[in-house]
Amino acid sequence: MAAERREFKVIGKPHRRIDGVAKVTGATKFADDLALPGMLYCKLVRSTVPHARITRIDVTRALAAPGVKAVLTGKDLPIPFGILPVSQDEHALCLDVVRFIGDPVVAIAATSEDAAFDAMDLVEIDYEPLPQIPDVDTAARTPEPRIHDYGDEGNIHKKVSLVFGDVDEGFREADTVRDDLFFYEGNTHLPMEQHAALAQFDGDGKLVIWSSTQTPHYLHRALAKVLAPLAASHIRVIATPNGGGFGGKSDPFNHEIVVCKLAMLTGKPVKVSLTREEVFYCHRGRHPVLMRIKTGVKKDGSITAMHFQSWLDGGAYGSYGVASTYYTGALQTVTYPVKRYRFDGARFFTNKPPCGPKRGHGTPQPRYALEVQMDKIAEDLGTNPADLRLRHLVPANSVTANWLRVGSMGLGRCIETVVAASGFREKWHKLPEGRGVGLACGSYISGAGLPIYWNAMPHSGVQLKCDRGGGVTVFCGSTEIGQGSDSVLAYVVAELLGIDPFDIRVVTADTDLTPVDLGSYSSRVTLMTGNAAIQAAERARELLAKGAAAKLAIPESRVGFANRRVFDVEDPSKGMTFAEAVVAAESQFGTIGTVGSYVPPPSPGKYRGAGVGPSPAYSYTAAVCEVEVDKDTGIIVVKKTWIAHDIGRSINPVLVEGQVEGSVYMGLGEALMEEMIYRGNRNVVHKFPSLLEYKSPTTLEMCDVETHLIEDPDPNGPFGAKEVGQGPLLPMPPAIANAVYDAVRVRVDEIPITPDKVLKALRAKDRRYGPTKTPTVTWPEPIVVPPPWEGGTGKAVSGEGAKPIVIGAGGVRK
């Protein structure tokens, strides 16, 4: 198999991106660059109240306004949709209730954007206010009225309780038990590109939509549902290159559905370009999560038991929230062995833009809590935090208490690398006051083991076509969101066929032209499309080798591919060009086209909820941050970050480093300043939906970054590659929090760590700033699953999980 190949021509080399020139010269066409003749412009009239019943909508004046061609209301699109099968709770336009300021109510299509904008003010909407639910506390206290008429209880969307082994017994075995509360404020993706979409409906009844979406396949499914009876086979979704996504373009969106419907009604192409404020309302970003983590350890630091609880503020809709809830409890076990584990999680509905997946999806919050608590445990035990972690690492090729199968595991090397590079041992607790270092780690999935909706089909498919002229075209449903996924396809195929990546044309993210790939989310693309591309390329290679072998009169096993030539490996002078090999193969077999696909291996967990957490491979990261804290102002400056990432193998080290640095930057912003906050006392309005006032770091705040790549090929990865898009963000917030403690000996148990919180902690008796209480939730009867070392089979022995059922992202593969 490809993973065992030792000498590479393309893999591991710092090649240019295949879309690099187009991107830097401005030739790339993003969704907002597209225009069609006769195109109409769409604007959405959004709710100005946070929670209300719609009592009247009058669009007469708007429809009569100059240039206006069509006006839609919720009645025109009555079928609900949502990314998860269990949360079909959105409408393209609100039907009878609005749930947050920014919820779309009416859509206008006009001959110019100005005309559409002017008509917005002519729409008359009357609301009958409903009680506002601005936060988790209020949601917990207010079961009625419900924001949605589904969910586990009152305004609790989802409740989860999972138990792996006798946790109480585990705490009794412990020498010391820590019980800490943490809060991680919500924040948003802030992609440079604002969402845009253009829809066209032709005379043959076929619909095309170009959209800045990370998940064209899921959008395709949502459109087929909402636009019924229009057949799925008549809907074509083209994902344009995304100017950044980070999870914020992974849901099917109301504006996408609306422009399709408007195009169908008017017969004209219809375009929508969201404003930055509207992007804040699309949101689907990081959930605000309150967490309680109780951990028992022996004197040597080994964890005897952990009980993790999370309360998530979900906002107004389900989105990926059920998966997000499970994710806040899933990956605690893959770094340091946890002998017995319990997780309780609850997600609440509130009258705010919906939360969903942002880089790290549901895991940066618990990772922050866990890594800061590890730092506190090290302090309690009088141990260096690096040693505490190094002494207790999950072994490679093992199964965790919650039944996640860990393959390659490079965290030890990551820790040793950053500790040595940063001088952590020399600096920790030894720098002058006001200066400190902090260490933290993380781990992330390389693609989810299960799709969003239950099916037995591949997660990724690739078609490959070889042309007589020597050209190769790769077709794949994957979506380029800036991460370099198009280039990865070219590198993988070029490596196997012995040609240059720039000889390859890559066609992606078009539901008519490309086989399904589930989308650019969950750090799945390199691993899954890479494996599918390997399979397709190996099949093509086999055909070409047969053709060339016949022509050269040598056995097939002696045919080699390199430098655009196909040749006899025992006498490389004997051979032909790659194009000639295609001709030889095509003459023998007909048109040379092959396919490849990928399905992740089954997970050992078989209980309800086991669908969230499994992955073909886990990446690992360790980071050390050095900070300066001004004790008079509380202002924190992160001077430098040393970060080591276990990538398995780099397909392209420059792209890998780019992802690492991007994650450091995003993690830095979350740690220090970014927050999605609302005026709970003023209609739950978003405090500052703008790029100026939503504070995100500039280049001046960005720290120096020293990146180390740890390569230990994982058998499940293409050429051994694991993910890098999300994992490196995880250690940043806790590393900064731990460094702040080292600098001024205060604990800020809340993200972001702002200057005023540092000052408050400096003045507090317990030298801490953070949450002190949790809402009251009646947890469900837990699903009890014995861990592997207690004779478990991966199945639940009691609780409702004893009978496995499909719950969207949490489904169970039988």
Added chain:
Amino acid sequence: MMRLPKFTYVRAKSVREAVRVMADAGPDASFVAGGTDLYPNMKRRQQTPKTVIGLSGVRELRRIAGKPETGLVIGAGATLTEVCEHSKVRKGHPALAKAVSLISTPILRNMGTIGGNVLLDTRCNYYDQNYEWRKGIHFCMKKDGDVCWVAPSSSRCWAVQSSDAVPVLCAIGARVALASQSGEREIAAVDLFRDDGIDYLTKRPDELLTEIRLPATNGWRATYWKLRRRGSFDFPVLSVAARLWFDGATVKDAKIILGAVGSSPLDAHESARLLIGKPLTEDTIRAAADAAYKPAKPLDNTDFAYAFRKEMAKQYVARALRDLA
């Protein structure tokens, strides 16, 4: 994208023409220089002038003339980049050069003018929002509504004076020239401002700010400190401009102006009084800095917690004074 409302644009070629067009157009007109304040506000429908009088073609507004020793004159239309990079400004008025160099970003400083920054609309995060957002809070008294949401029981607007240049100009005693059809008048920079978020200028709408006249540099020293979240883009949420005259080691006179913690630049009289007649030591600095806590009256309508901004007034006054020690 956000769209500008419709308006008539008139490009003036001279001050005389600009003020004549303004007089003819009446209260529905607005001057525009760099447009970095006005146009975003217009997109958000905070201001909707029917006539916009462009000043970028008025050459006389862009000159920087005179000598710092006798009094430098800066045309209101000079860009912020021109001001902060001008050798005479840098040498003679480093505090002003620093304050101007900290405004926004390099790209916006290339467009924005010193006059525009001096007249900057007061800011508030209940007000600097687009039309739809403001509709969600039933608007506020500064535009389209009748309540000040940051202090609902108050009868006035508490939007914040957010210019970086203004505190320095007030501290050093600069004067400004205002032209209209009835002639020119010169007033002290400090008298240009009124402590009201809506009616924040004493300038009449028909008057055009033409020049900023800096005092002679004869022995005083000044500095500027700015608190904001990030090192670029952000408006100040607290600023301190200080000017001291020394007689040997003794402070002969002092002026300390706090910016961005009220609707107008605030004179920290008590802090200044505590310094006069004393040497500038860590003790006198601390006493003066502590006295700056009281006059600073930040409210919850900018970035950062307002209690933190109030507290930082002490820290930033101390830091500014240490600069001058």
